[in-house]
Amino acid sequence: MPSLMEIYQMLPKTNCKKCGKATCMAFAVDLLARKINIDECTPLKEEKYRTAYEKLKEMITPVGALTETGFLVHEDKCIGCGNCVVACPVNVVADPEGTASGRAPSNDKVIIVIKDGIVRPVNIQECRRFGPNKTLCYACIDTCPTKAIEFV
Amino acid sequence: MYKGPFVCTGCALLCDDIAAEIQDNRIIRVDTACRKGVSRIKGCSSPMSCMVNGKAVDIDTAIKEAAMILKSSKHPLIFGHGNCTLETQKKTIELARKIYAHIDDTSSFCQGPLIEAILNEKLPTCTLEEVRHKADVVIFWGADPSNSHPRHLSMYSYFPRGKERQRGWEEDRTAITIDIRKSDTAALCGDKFYEIPINGDSEFINALFSALSNKVPKTSFNMDPKKILELANILKKSDFGVIFAGLGMVYSLDSLEPLLRLINKLNETSKFYLIPMVGQYNMRGFDHTLFKETGYINRVYFGREKIEHGPQHSIIELINNNVVDAALIIGSDPLASLPGEIAKKLANVPLITIDPCNNLTSQRSKVTISSALSGVECAGTAIRMDGVEVTLKQIIETDRFSDEQIIKQIMGKI
Ligand code: SF4
Numbered sequence: 391m392p393s394l395m396e397i398y399q400m401l402p403k404t405n406c407k408k409c410g411k412a413t414c415m416a417f418a419v420d421l422l423a424r425k426i427n428i429d430e431c432t433p434l435k436e437e438k439y440r441t442a443y444e445k446l447k448e449m450i451t452p453v454g455a456l457t458e459t460g461f462l463v464h465e466d467k468c469i470g471c472g473n474c475v476v477a478c479p480v481n482v483v484a485d486p487e488g489t490a491s492g493r494a495p496s497n498d499k500v501i502i503v504i505k506d507g508i509v510r511p512v513n514i515q516e517c518r519r520f521g522p523n524k525t526l527c528y529a530c531i532d533t534c535p536t537k538a539i540e541f542v
Numbered sequence: 543m544y545k546g547p548f549v550c551t552g553c554a555l556l557c558d559d560i561a562a563e564i565q566d567n568r569i570i571r572v573d574t575a576c577r578k579g580v581s582r583i584k585g586c587s588s589p590m591s592c593m594v595n596g597k598a599v600d601i602d603t604a605i606k607e608a609a610m611i612l613k614s615s616k617h618p619l620i621f622g623h624g625n626c627t628l629e630t631q632k633k634t635i636e637l638a639r640k641i642y643a644h645i646d647d648t649s650s651f652c653q654g655p656l657i658e659a660i661l662n663e664k665l666p667t668c669t670l671e672e673v674r675h676k677a678d679v680v681i682f683w684g685a686d687p688s689n690s691h692p693r694h695l696s697m698y699s700y701f702p703r704g705k706e707r708q709r710g711w712e713e714d715r716t717a718i719t720i721d722i723r724k725s726d727t728a729a730l731c732g733d734k735f736y737e738i739p740i741n742g743d744s745e746f747i748n749a750l751f752s753a754l755s756n757k758v759p760k761t762s763f764n765m766d767p768k769k770i771l772e773l774a775n776i777l778k779k780s781d782f783g784v785i786f787a788g789l790g791m792v793y794s795l796d797s798l799e800p801l802l803r804l805i806n807k808l809n810e811t812s813k814f815y816l817i818p819m820v821g822q823y824n825m826r827g828f829d830h831t832l833f834k835e836t837g838y839i840n841r842v843y844f845g846r847e848k849i850e851h852g853p854q855h856s857i858i859e860l861i862n863n864n865v866v867d868a869a870l871i872i873g874s875d876p877l878a879s880l881p882g883e884i885a886k887k888l889a890n891v892p893l894i895t896i897d898p899c900n901n902l903t904s905q906r907s908k909v910t911i912s913s914a915l916s917g918v919e920c921a922g923t924a925i926r927m928d929g930v931e932v933t934l935k936q937i938i939e940t941d942r943f944s945d946e947q948i949i950k951q952i953m954g955k956i
Contacts, residue, residue: 469577469578470578470579471576471692471696472574472693472697475696476701476702477701477711490703492701492702493702494561504576505571505573507575507578507580533730
């Protein structure tokens with residue numbers, strides 16, 4: 391993962407506030423946490439920042455699908471077996487008849503599902519690793535045969 | 543529009559909870575299926591067209607040419623059927639009778655012996671629903687479902703919470719892998735992975751048999767006897783155990799005798815069943831259909847006087863001994879799956895391929911007839927790996943004929 395300073399160094403460092411943040415440093419913090427999109431920094435689109443912009447895009451995109459909980463799927467590795475979907479304790483409670491029994495989800499309270507052959511987070515804010523009572527749950531990671539899931 | 547549930551024909555697990563988003567008769571999204579299933583359902587990357595001697599023709603010309611080849615052949619072979627519906631399989635058997643053909647399928651060189659033993663009631667078996675609700679010990683033997691049948695563990699065998707297995711995989715089930723390498727499935731089984739050498743299955747069975755009989759198990763490959771005794775203990779204590787037998791096991795055993803002995807031994811103390819890890823979605827269906835009609839699951843010759851059966855009628859022996867002078871291949875790609883030397887010889891026989899997609903065999907065929915993708919572009923029925931019949935639904939429309947219609951038309955022209 392890139393460091394905060396690495397990102398900051400590539401920004402215009404003018405504190406122009408066009409992105410809605412008070413400073414370029416604040417923008418860098420949000421960018422690192424994937425709370426904001428690179429394109430929100432409009433000056434970066436200027437010709438003189440082109441190399442910096444492209445480099446930043448490259449640094450940030452590998453975790454483009456990252457969610458607030460840090461749940462990251464390596465799409466090239468995921469085979470859509472659904473082990474994680476069935477094993478996830480939040481899914482089990484939310485959908486005992488569907489996912490917990492190995493079948494398609496029967497309601498929209500589940501937090502991970504298989505779409506087009508790849509696992510996708512849906513209500514990931516309900517993940518056990520998130521919120522005030524967070525716990526270090528490993529159910530989806532441990533049950534993945536191809537090591538396609540990571541929390542970053 | 544979002545529709546379903548459909549049945550996936552990506553493998554013999556025939557998952558029946560698939561949803562699809564359809565727009566202008568095109569499938570644009572598939573949910574719940576694994577990646578393998580999605581690629582089957584979304585259709586061929588390279589669809590096959592009707593050809594005769596490498597030239598594009600209309601379907602009538604291709605069917606006429608196919609009928610002519612089969613009619614003038616003295617020893618035709620009909621092979622494949624694994625990716626066809628039961629309805630098509632019935633028709634291909636009818637065609638074989640009519641033209642005095644040899645008929646065989648992939649089970650002839652893979653899961654055949656197991657399916658035969660099950661149909662002859664020599665091996666106890668159960669359904670996948672029973673596995674989901676009851677199984678507490680599952681053994682993947684020479685099988686790696688994480689790659690061959692991706693939803694096997696999540697849909698039925700390990701992860702789901704079943705009626706009698708409410709606490710699921712963490713507490714209520716034990717998964718074991720016996721294989722020659724640490725497969726992806728073996729990795730999920732943790733320390734319940736038993737690594738054996740190539741062709742070591744029969745020796746391992748004997749060692750396990752000793753352990754089950756409270757004797758010290760010995761192996762020439764020096765597996766820790768404690769580890770085998772520990773396994774024997776798990777198996778003895780099991781309420782409902784299932785062996786999922788893969789190709790690795792079938793290829794390694796010269797006969798089923800050691801396996802039958804083991805299953806009988808296991809059933810002295812607990813309940814144990816076996817399910818063959820059938821690959822193509824309806825290979826088991828063909829074996830059932832032919833069995834119903836002839837008493838044999840494969841390797842049949844519909845001679846003028848009588849029906850013959852035996853190893854000499856297997857595709858391998860027929861090709862090896864230059865018996866066949868024309869072959870109709872349907873729902874299979876034997877040039878890709880047969881041993882190299884046999885495939886080379888088969889490629890020199892005049893071939894007719896009926897399939898929705900291009901493959902190695904179609905590229906070497908004299909006649910190709912393009913058909914609808916079963917389970918996607920046409921409906922039908924099929925038999926799952928555990929012997930349960932499943933109804934396949936049509937998902938989108940096509941103007942291509944189904945395999946069944948094509949066989950009917952060929953018959954009409956002979
Ligand atoms: S496991 Fe087999 S039947 Fe199930 S979705 Fe995957 S390919 Fe289709």
